Amino acid sequence: MVSVPLNVTEAAVAAQPNLGGAQFSSHTWVEPIIVVSIMIASLTVNRRRGYRIMESNRGRSPTQSLLPHAQSQDGSPDNSVDDDSYLSNDSDVFTSSKYPPKKRNCCGMVVHTPNSSRFADNFHSRILAKFPFLIEMFYWVLNLLFYTLTKAIAQVAFSGYDGLWQLAQDHGVLILDIEHKSWLRFLFPIQESDFQAWFLNNHLSAITFLNRIYSLVHIPGTVAFLSWYYYAAPSHSSFATVRRTMTLGNFAAFSIFTFFPCMPPRLLPEDYGFHDTVRQANAESVWVGGNYVNQLAAMPSLHFTYAFVIGSTFLCHSGIFRRALGRNEPRKSVFTQIFFLVLGICYPLLVLTVIVATANHYWLDAVAAMCTTSLSFLCNKVWFFLLPAEDVLCWILRVDKPTPTTGQRLERQTESYHLVKDEEDA
Template identity: 55%
Template sequence: MNAPNITVSVDEPQWNSKPAWKLPGWAEPIIVASILFGAMYMTRRRNYRIFGASPSNDGYLDRLDSQGSSDALLAHSSDSDCEYEVVSTSKHPPKLRKWLCCVLATPNTSRFRNNIHSRVLQRFPFLIEMFYWIINYAFYRMTSITSQKIFAETGIWNVAQSHGIAVLEAEEYSWLSFLFTLREREIQQWFMHGHQDALTVLNKAYALIHIPGTVGFICWYYYVAPSFDTFAVARRTMTLTNFCAFITFIFYPCMPPRLLPAEYGFLDTVRHDDAQSVWMSGKYVNTLAAMPSMHFGYAFCIGMTLIYHSGLFRRTLERGESRKNTFWKMFYLAVGIGYPAFILTTIVATANHYFMDALVATCFVFFSFLCNKIFYVFIPLEDLMLYAIRADKPIPTTGDRFHERGGRI
């Protein structure tokens, strides 16, 4: 099996399509920030004041002993692994956390409930979600540096290129070849010959939908999910998928099709169209992270969550959740299927990913869903971090609108 077997002679047509518009560099961060801070406001705790007494809400927090999980890594349910027991008669007894095969005692942060930053968090609990996703993004930025150091002697570019060629060979010659009846270059060439305007749309979609769309989904689902437990499963699944991908990025750098030598028949249409995102530039962007496709991994996770949210395949609903009518069921089902399909078309047509990248991302999502509770091991660390900054854990507001009188607050 030799690399020349998958090289082709491609008649590249003249690139005629021109972007109709181009966002300035500051626009995308403003869009993402607007989504995040808009969600922070929408999910605020009503009738809770940062300055002054909030008797009604203080009582609510007292009943929960201020132990709702912040990021939650899990929620404050009676059967969760993070549940603690009172072990003394002191005003702020330590918490007992189940951790692997032992039990750890961690500080009780409720003593910091009235600190100003604690009250800000209680008023805007979505700030915790924003903080943990910033950590996710920071870990992604580290993958490029770490991978370059690991492959410094052999040369990361050569390693990534050999891995990219190996993916193409696996799709065409391995026992999995029956899954890949279409070839990536065939998809791109179809768009290049007579459908360049559509390809321009996909170039923009690749650059602009991934981060704002994913951030928007997290914000939206935090607000509409029937319970924080349900939201936390989706968020933990996406987070674990992230870390599975980050590990792969580090130890298996893979060149995207658009960066392969010209004889493999791919064109870097996003940069050719000058449609790249501001998030695709910078010193710490990992351009050799094709395997797996987090564009598709996120899209698939979002799609499955939307299908679950439709209630179409569920016989029972959560407390306070109402059965959706046929229109909304079909709407969520259509978007749940259509969004991942659109993203798959986008990443392949723009030569940013292989079909194999999407397959591996799908497997990571299923693995992460089954193993998402692994993040429970970080609960004691979360306790210590909050104790160190003298902050109390905010109670999530997800699901409140279902549980209050009239269904909304």
């Protein structure tokens, strides 16, 4: 056994600064519980009220009262036709008068797709009708699946792990050169290593706080935001715009991860002066240390992509920057407007501080995230081209896509207000 001189050991310890408190070791199981709890709470809060999943005592599903095809054209209930007869012939998919095919615009062409509303009484359709937020959870599972592919595709495209690692390191160094050695250096007056050093020198409480919220501001925080906005948005159209923007921002980032792998500052050689403050003592979060996580995906920052969308949504939701409000949307109080204004500004700044101080991203990563997010907002309706595929999938699964409950809270409040007003006038 070779003994190490004491002075060498002390020098090594002295070279490693105090990185602040690590994430709690319980993160590995607490954070998934937090995410699942948020999802269950969202399913409950955003459920369709007054709707029963099981069949009624008369043997007829209460869904019939919610569906436009539950009545005949003259407005009377149509009880004379057996619904199963409409499933007896495949030609009925595009010829049925009771369930006419849907018309979807796809790449400038009108596409006729199957109308799956005939499956509204199926048990799994009724579950979705009761808990429509399940559809949003399905969309985000697809996002996660595509994200996991970026790591494997990049390794294949760049000659395996070793070649990918060297290329990613070169890209990370290139970003530092662009920020601090090119003509653009006036835009980045503070170097990332100096920014981190400020926290590591006599501000350990702050870096401990940033270490512990690094993962919480990403997956759990984003899931909580989507759950809240599904409930609070004035209409599902408003919510869907935000969701499509975030999803398109995801896919823009996924494409860059695949073809421009970039090493985060924490993985660069020690000569660059960065320290990995988040991953200490095997207490890292499952969201930053799982096998599915792509460690060479610094550019652009998904953390800031989500934060920028969330902050912009808060600013819009405040109503300060909108002259016209949505249907049934009341004007918020001054206190509420200021609250969302401050939240919309501070939340992205907090996330930016977290990702740079912990050496997980460069300043330019956040700039790139702002650009891809802005473009995603302008082009978010591009996702409409997938509607025909969604219609076909619903037909294959024999399920009817539910009507969202977003905005119904405001409609109930408006109805209650008018009812009280009418009683007062009477």
